[in-house]
Amino acid sequence: MEDLWSAVLRMGAVWLALVFVLIVLPSALGISLGISEAYMWALVKTLEWATIRIEKGNQRPPPQKPKSPAPNGIIERDKTPMEQEIARLRQTDFEFSDIFYFCRKGFEAIVEDEVTQRFSSEELVSWNLLTRTNVNFHYISLRLSVLWGLGVLVRYCLLLPLRFTLASIGVTSMIVGTTLVGQLPNSRLKNYLSEVVHLTCSRILVRALSGTIHYHNKENRPQKGGICVANHTSPIDAIILTNDGCYAMVGQVHGGLMGVIQRATVKACPHVWFERSEMKDRHLVTKRLREHVADKSKLPILIFPEGTCINNTSVMMFKKGSFEIGGTIYPVAIKYDPQFGDAFWNSSKYNIVSYLLRIMTSWAIVCNVWYMPPMVREEGEDAVQFANRVRSAIARQGGLTELPWDGGLKRAKVKDTFKEEQQKNYSKMLVKRGSVG
């Protein structure tokens, strides 16, 4: 019995030592040993093989073509504007024909609407050997199933414990490190150490997710005294960005583990955490952020203006509050590759714990981050127009579509002001004809 115990303890010690040497130390020093790259290479090869097998299997009857996703919809939408289409339909003076147009639009909306689509995960081109994405794929061959079984084993028995260990190490060192640094008096040394701690812990956490991140245009990285703005897909977005630079986070104070982290980090670095009651007062929020931005020695603040997680195929309305603060905006576009793991957090379907579990049992998180040249509000541009301009730039860079909708529609209904627009348009047309005819 004792031998067994000592054997287990020794294995545990070896395990921790390996983790420390191979992962934690390189993170601290900012170098890479190439283990992630090797893993990704093996993964890509395996998935390619799986894809070929699936396509071969699908070649049986012609209608069974390999399924392609339609990130922008499954039905063909006629984009002609209302006036043109109604004019075409109207052969006579009847309003009967107008019903066609609205009927069809109504049906299109019922079959598929642009908004709800964005709050569910993107569909994949070919199966990536995860059951959770197996919506369209059926049993193909024994070899594929064996591979899938192996995949489950690898993911749950090898990767999950590893990632969990790393995540715990990362979070613990963040709390301990920032508390220690927070004891120092304010000085350049403190700032430097705070940056080191934050960067190291971010790197460990990214490795905990098997994250492979490609940063583009690093020369446009956000500078001090600026505001960094990005599209929001998941809570991991913050870690992805802090992996490559230091930011002052903005957010609400939470309870539990998150609250502990927040309280610890704010001692080392001037993050901006708001109480729930303060969040309701927009002026207070804007004032505090403005003070932060005005101080040019402070780190750039990180804001996600969509306000909620979207599924990374589109960018929804940016709330104008972030754009009223002033200062320089550094837009950043983040695009995840869904082939290796779905990063989108569907908060109405999964809570944070099951979300983290899903992330840690995916193959990897692969994403591209584009830093874009800074933008400032121009003369005569109001906050909303500026927000839309920044949003278009981000959407174009990341290859995402733009939607004028509010992310809040995940939970609420359409505002009446939106409805009236379309109805006014139509009735204007009708009255004109009615008075002539």
Add this chain to the structure above:
Amino acid sequence: LGCPLELTPHHLSASPTVTSEQIEHLHRRFKQLSRDQLTIRKENFDSIPDLEFNPIRGKIVHAFFDKRNLRQESEGLADEINFEDFLTIMSYFRPIEMNMDEEQLDRFRKEKLKFLFHMYDSDHDGKITLQEYRNVVEELLSGNPHLEKESARSIADGAMMEAASICVGQMGPDQVYEGITFEDFLKMWQGIDIETKMHVRFLTMETIAHCY
């Protein structure tokens, strides 16, 4: 994981363009709308933001529950519909196929027009009366608060008179035009190509571009 469809909607099986994957898409959409229940009620349509814009939203939703459209023998409105009913209504918006013959095309067209007719004829008596027509026009104009009820009325009246002149020809001074029957309705639409306008077409694989 596929849809639990033991039943194949018989009227759909004649149409090869509604493929099983389209049915799967629609099934997923149905589950989304019904929030994983087996049936949909009128309230479930409230969760579609794109539909809010539509002035005849009420009539469209109503059409889903109209028993005449559901090909049921009884009259009136159903309280809830299941997936088969959903598909039945969707089948009114099938696009035309290339290989249809005259008779099929004619039946196709009649079906679509009948669907529209039911939208107008809200009291299910087989006739579109002046009042019913006025209701429709008012609904179409409901968004604009500046429009007088009188203008909506006069538009409806004018259109109704035109309909009468097409269907009945010159009316005597004491003749009363009761309402538009389905035959009259068909007459109005003679020669006008509605089949290509009243459909929802699913995207096929080749037309989708990959953005990778």
